[in-house]
Amino acid sequence: MKFIKELLPYVIIVVVVVLIRSFIITPVRVSGDSMEKTLSDGYIMLLYKLGSIERGDIVVIDKRYAGDDDIIKRIVGLPGEKVKCEDSVIYINDKVYKDTYGYGLTNDFAETTLKDNEYFVLGDNRIVSNDSRYLGPVKKEYIKGTSNIILFPFNKIGKA
Numbered sequence: 001m002k003f004i005k006e007l008l009p010y011v012i013i014v015v016v017v018v019l020i021r022s023f024i025i026t027p028v029r030v031s032g033d034s035m036e037k038t039l040s041d042g043y044i045m046l047l048y049k050l051g052s053i054e055r056g057d058i059v060v061i062d063k064r065y066a067g068d069d070d071i072i073k074r075i076v077g078l079p080g081e082k083v084k085c086e087d088s089v090i091y092i093n094d095k096v097y098k099d100t101y102g103y104g105l106t107n108d109f110a111e112t113t114l115k116d117n118e119y120f121v122l123g124d125n126r127i128v129s130n131d132s133r134y135l136g137p138v139k140k141e142y143i144k145g146t147s148n149i150i151l152f153p154f155n156k157i158g159k160a
Helices: 002-023
Strands: 025-029 044-048 058-061 071-077 082-086 089-092 109-113 118-122 143-152
Touching (some): 071 089
Antiparallel strands (some): 044 143, 058 071, 058 143, 071 118, 082 089, 082 109
């Protein structure tokens, strides 16, 4: 009986940590160069699994959307919006989108009308990013959460 009393606090801690990582927040590793200049390969960030998704948010997308691994992209288009790119200018609902994160030539793409549960995502490094221009809109069910806090490398700790 004494052994169980001594072990109980450790079991509670493990259960709480597992619940927090499963349902609220967990670390994620950036893989690849599609978010360069904002995020580099190997960065570690916190993925927040609760809350709303807004334009400009960095999100982690489940591998069911893109293939072998989860991917990290930025939200550009929100549910119900029309998104297109002509002459390397992005338009949302026929208005110019001021793109403050992307760099490199954004290839033109035809207008896409997003459904109620769909988002249009782009990588910041437009030259190498495999995103909604090629893969189509992302369904909300594939978005694991938002990620805007860098934990590693230590000289980059803070908001992305």
